[in-house]
Amino acid sequence: MSTRYKIEIEYVGTNYFGSQKQVKVDTIQSKLEEALCTLTKQNIKIILSGRTDKGVHAAFQVAHFDCDYNIYNNGKFLHSLNGILPDDICVKNIEEVSKEFHAQKSAKKRHYCYTIANRKVRSVFDRHVLLYPKPLDENRINQALSYLIGCHDFSAFKASNSQNPAKVCNMYEAKCIREGEFLKIHFVADRFLYKMVRTIIGTILMIEKNSFNPSKMKEILDSKVRKNAGMTISPDGLVLVEVIY
Amino acid sequence: MSTRYKIEIEYVGTNYFGSQKQVKVDTIQSKLEEALCTLTKQNIKIILSGRTDKGVHAAFQVAHFDCDYNIYNNGKFLHSLNGILPDDICVKNIEEVSKEFHAQKSAKKRHYCYTIANRKVRSVFDRHVLLYPKPLDENRINQALSYLIGCHDFSAFKASNSQNPAKVCNMYEAKCIREGEFLKIHFVADRFLYKMVRTIIGTILMIEKNSFNPSKMKEILDSKVRKNAGMTISPDGLVLVEVIY
Numbered sequence: 001m002s003t004r005y006k007i008e009i010e011y012v013g014t015n016y017f018g019s020q021k022q023v024k025v026d027t028i029q030s031k032l033e034e035a036l037c038t039l040t041k042q043n044i045k046i047i048l049s050g051r052t053d054k055g056v057h058a059a060f061q062v063a064h065f066d067c068d069y070n071i072y073n074n075g076k077f078l079h080s081l082n083g084i085l086p087d088d089i090c091v092k093n094i095e096e097v098s099k100e101f102h103a104q105k106s107a108k109k110r111h112y113c114y115t116i117a118n119r120k121v122r123s124v125f126d127r128h129v130l131l132y133p134k135p136l137d138e139n140r141i142n143q144a145l146s147y148l149i150g151c152h153d154f155s156a157f158k159a160s161n162s163q164n165p166a167k168v169c170n171m172y173e174a175k176c177i178r179e180g181e182f183l184k185i186h187f188v189a190d191r192f193l194y195k196m197v198r199t200i201i202g203t204i205l206m207i208e209k210n211s212f213n214p215s216k217m218k219e220i221l222d223s224k225v226r227k228n229a230g231m232t233i234s235p236d237g238l239v240l241v242e243v244i245y
Numbered sequence: 246m247s248t249r250y251k252i253e254i255e256y257v258g259t260n261y262f263g264s265q266k267q268v269k270v271d272t273i274q275s276k277l278e279e280a281l282c283t284l285t286k287q288n289i290k291i292i293l294s295g296r297t298d299k300g301v302h303a304a305f306q307v308a309h310f311d312c313d314y315n316i317y318n319n320g321k322f323l324h325s326l327n328g329i330l331p332d333d334i335c336v337k338n339i340e341e342v343s344k345e346f347h348a349q350k351s352a353k354k355r356h357y358c359y360t361i362a363n364r365k366v367r368s369v370f371d372r373h374v375l376l377y378p379k380p381l382d383e384n385r386i387n388q389a390l391s392y393l394i395g396c397h398d399f400s401a402f403k404a405s406n407s408q409n410p411a412k413v414c415n416m417y418e419a420k421c422i423r424e425g426e427f428l429k430i431h432f433v434a435d436r437f438l439y440k441m442v443r444t445i446i447g448t449i450l451m452i453e454k455n456s457f458n459p460s461k462m463k464e465i466l467d468s469k470v471r472k473n474a475g476m477t478i479s480p481d482g483l484v485l486v487e488v489i490y
Contacts, residue, residue, distance in 0.1 A: 010368060078366075082367065087369065121327065122335055123335060124257045124332065124335050125255070125257070125372075125373075127370075128370075
């Protein structure tokens, strides 16, 4: 009778081809499975709460896996696991859960945050931010974001090569908070389409750059046409900050 | 008639052998002088407000230099300079100053901050912090630090190979502030001895680890004997945050 474990993970995505396992390239999933297999001597497959794209980071990602190994028989399991993992991936917590828990299917909401450093000159301490030199108005941005809240077809912000036919997401929160020079743009939804957050950020910057009315966002959303939206912005500013069960 | 310029600099010290120019190794000074020479086609020597040790960072460092080049004739001087400099060094500001200004001699106070991440597990987002797993009590640390405030001979915290005979520093501020998991330990003094801040931090950790009375700090300070103090801690947690004129 195998045991199901839930793990909470943190990673810097810069050096990985996204979270999901792929052939011949390093991904978060492959690195975690390798480390778990090394430690347990079992062939472990993990299920993540959802995919993060190439270059996107996570301050809080969740996965589960089943195995016959009892991690509680090894007082240093977590410590050993982090010793094997590369420095840019860290398991913060591991615990036994019931077989009803499913990291992907049980997840109710995902929370992402995109950070913009809104100043002219780069800083040597900048990490995981987009440098944007022209002044941004968080009130106008919040007005534009407000049109995204609710249940909508987000086709306008989907990746052009997206295969998934389901385009409806329920956006619970979309807001911009200024912390000094930094703008933190938060999104909480039941699900996100591939590249959706980064394309919304690109659309915000397009609206601001051209001084469009913030209601332009509603127009683009309603059009459901990808080419009306802005460009897909760099993944480096994007962090998965929470998965809510 | 040459012009004196003051520059404000930011750097991550990890890849440099300290700030001061040395033969055959990369330092902050050599990189700045190279970039300024490239841009002005003049042989420029800069004077920094003071040395930072190998691996120490600066959020605010100051230097001056004299040259015949008028930077105001080039609207993009700062932008071009930062284009030439490596990513881990950035000049934030440049301005003409009177010949009476001297980056080192005019400086009244230096402000350093050392950051400790006080938690068991490393984080992939840790940068320029010391990870310390056992709980630290900021009240006890502040009590120990209080003995350092004032005009003292800091011989107990000097580098063992220090050549400079002047060991008296006037410490204006020494305090520890907790920000969640992070302890930020601030020092403001007229001058600092080589490795002094890092040896004070090592002494604090020695006092905490052994549950010594915080007055142990006074005992060590008064002894003026280096071997009574703790070890010199990693430079990665140390940042020069301000130079006050």
